[in-house]
Amino acid sequence: MKSGRGSPSAFYKYTSIEQMKKKAKILMFAGALLPLLLFVFPLWKITLEAPQYPTPLGMYIYINDFADANPHDIKNINLMNHYVGMKYIPDAIPEFKIFPAGIIITTIIGLLIAFKANYKWYLYWFILMGVLSAAGLYDFYLWEHDYGYDLDPKAIMKFTNPDGSIMGFQPPLFGSKDILNFTAHSYPQLGAFGLALGMGISFVAYLIGKKNNKIQ
Amino acid sequence: MKKIHYLLFTLAGVAMLFTSCNQQGNKSSNGALSSSAAEKVYVAPGEHDEYYAFVSGGFSGQLSVYGLPSGRLFKVIPVFSQDAEKAWGYNEETKPMLNTSHGFVPWDDSHHPDISQTNGELDGRYVFINGNNTPRIAKIDLSTFETTEIIEVPNSAGNHSSSFVTENTEYVVAGTRFSVPVPQRDMPIKEYKGNFKGALTFISVAPEDGGMDIKFQLLMPGFDYDLSHPGRGASHGWFFFTTYNTEESHTLMEVNASQNDKDFIAAVNWKKIEEYVNNGGGTMMPSNYAHNVYDEHTHTATSTMKKEVLTVDPTKVPGAVYFLPTPKSPHGCDVDPSGEYIVGNGKLSADLTVHSFTKMLAAIENEKFDGEAYGIPILNFEDVLAGTVSQPGLGPLHTEFDGQGNAYTTFFISSEVVKWKLGTWEVVDRQPCYYSVGHLMIPGGNSRKPFGKYVLAMNKITKDRYLPTGPEVTQSAQLYDISGEKMELLLDFPTVGEPHYAAGIAADIVKQRSKKIFSLTDNKHKYATTSDADVRVERNGKEVHIYMTMIRSHFNPDNIEGVKVGDKVYFHVTNLEQDYDVPHGVSVIGANTSELLIMPGQTETFVWEPKQVGVWPFYCTDFCSALHQEMQGYIRVSPANSNIDLSWSLGED
Structure with missing residues (x-):
């Protein structure tokens, strides 16, 4: 390797241990703030495509709300789904209170760690966020499953699988799936990317902190 | 090098293939429609047409919406006639729309649609159309494609020289074809001459919501005011009306109204009259006419009877009205995109007469008068004449423009569309119509900016053109490609009712404003x-x-x-x-x-x-x-x- 800015010898010319520490701290600070994007941008989006819907039906999932992708989409999804006995998408669910509180609390913890704690705590925060996100996703899956399988016994149309069991209409947790005449897509949105990026950055902050610690 | 040789050979081979295909095609089509004509009107399933055509329904009283070039019918908008399909005039909400001073009138004869303009170009907000029989002007909102306003025109009868808009939709204009006693009264028909009046009505259109209101009525001599068009560009502020029956006869009109060698085009300086009435001019006349408005939010129409109308005596406003002598019983009155040429389609004349706006102004300036009629100066024919298209066909009716310096005139008797050049007055091309064409329409053809790609000819007779359906056969329109030097017939398609006239516009201007639902x-x-x-x-x-x-x-x-x-x-x-x-x-x-x-x-x-x-x-x-x-x-x-x-x-x- 030629000597230059990229080489370790040059690196030390420009950075000191203190600067490294500061860098990790700033990253942790940014990482803790990024999940707040969830208050502005949606977490997830479910889209339903069918020939009769040249503009697909879509629903954004925010941490505190369900929202139409285009005006009246949720009303029209409900209208479609009542034929197979699915419940209406509720106006509010308990998660709309729990998720925002969770994000605010973990952000405060993250900021405290950035200000006060050492780099090991960056990893703990990363793990905490990972566990909570996994729990959130599992909760989302449970809701979707209930939504797709807890059908009105007086449903207008009843469908069965080839094995004779009642057909469910659970949208995919992640990815795309054909459900009767619809193709359902389920993908994370900007808010989720903010969360993931924040977690990623906190982990990078941890790595820098760790490396710095070794050099020390 | 070798590769290039191969390439050239291949290209030559492909070229020969195409040539031979063409020759074969020509042989088999034998001068009838070539396959390329079919391709030109083919709009693939799921694709959209390039233009909207709003075609009058004539005696159906409605306005139908077609796509061009495909000729596919999308909607029949109910306007003046009850329509059980859409409950128009049947449900409680729209019954008031058909109210008039004669009570509920469930039918009319719709004639001349015209699209609203801004700066002389089509803006696609509204279509206006006239009811000819019980004089009315309707406005169709192009965000909903529904009739949202109808105003009755008092003192008018045979509302035919209507409903054309000025360059910024300041006014929609409605002229009477039949002169009548004004105000109406019990009098002998024989006393027509000198006593009957022809009302030219200027209806203002509110810029924000399109609300219509009669600004003034010009009470002209008792001629028949046949068609009209606004000035544009330099001639903005003027309106031109063709007249016939300047003889003022009241019986056996086909003979008695065809005696004068020349009738008139009336040139009306509406800006001057507007100024006159804004300064308190004119006479308020007791009247009774309906103004019906449909509200999109209450989904309900209301009908209001108006009790007076402002009338203007043209002789009281010096310099406001002049007569341009025009042979003979002119029908269509068409103004070219520049606003310079005013075409008088003298339906009983062998020639087509074109007046010059510049020369008209000079003649007025220099007082080149050739007498007067009921106090209105008649300008000297030679002093206003721009030129004559000599012997172009028989029975000229209407002219439209492509914006490339060409004009297209329909000839009813010789059943053809004739293309000629503005300025040189030479005939460039002629194509037959099947049969007896009336109006023609180039999208935007009566604006500053025509979309000069197609002309739609609207025929009065179809005879054997379609499968027969008993004595009453379909009405019909024909589409021609005018993008080349020669016109090419592309398509025949049936229409709803008699297609008197149409207004066309690029679909892109209209379609994104079209509402999907009511909130x-x-x-x-x-x-x-x-x-x-x-x-x-x-x-x-x-x-x-x-x-x-x-x-x-x-x-x-x-x-x-x-x-x-x-x-x-x-x-x-x-x-x-x-x-x-x-x-x-x-x-x-x-x-x-x-x-x-x-x-x-x-x-x-x-x-x-x-x-x-x-x-x-x-x-x-x-x-x-x-x-x-x-x-x-x-x-x-x-x-x-x-x-x-x-x-x-x-x-x-």
């Missing part, structure tokens, strides 16, 4: 039921009001009891859908009116007067969903003296 939250209908919680049935003496909702796939309520023979039952039905293209319809056995066809978010009302005891079903009349057949309900009708209370329900066993 339920904006529904201000007096009897709207915007949520299921408000569903109810109320009795007021013999009147029963049902506040009903409809959504896939049920009515709420769908069981109603307590109605009696002799009641007047109002079904006020709100479509709760908020999805594109999910209308529902409704009617009930024995209703003496049409169905309702209700768009998402809209409320409509029909009246049912049950005459027989029984349990009578009602149902959705527009296939709405997989459970459309189940979208039905029952209404129980008891004897007049029964004491069953009103009750209503949905889903109760």
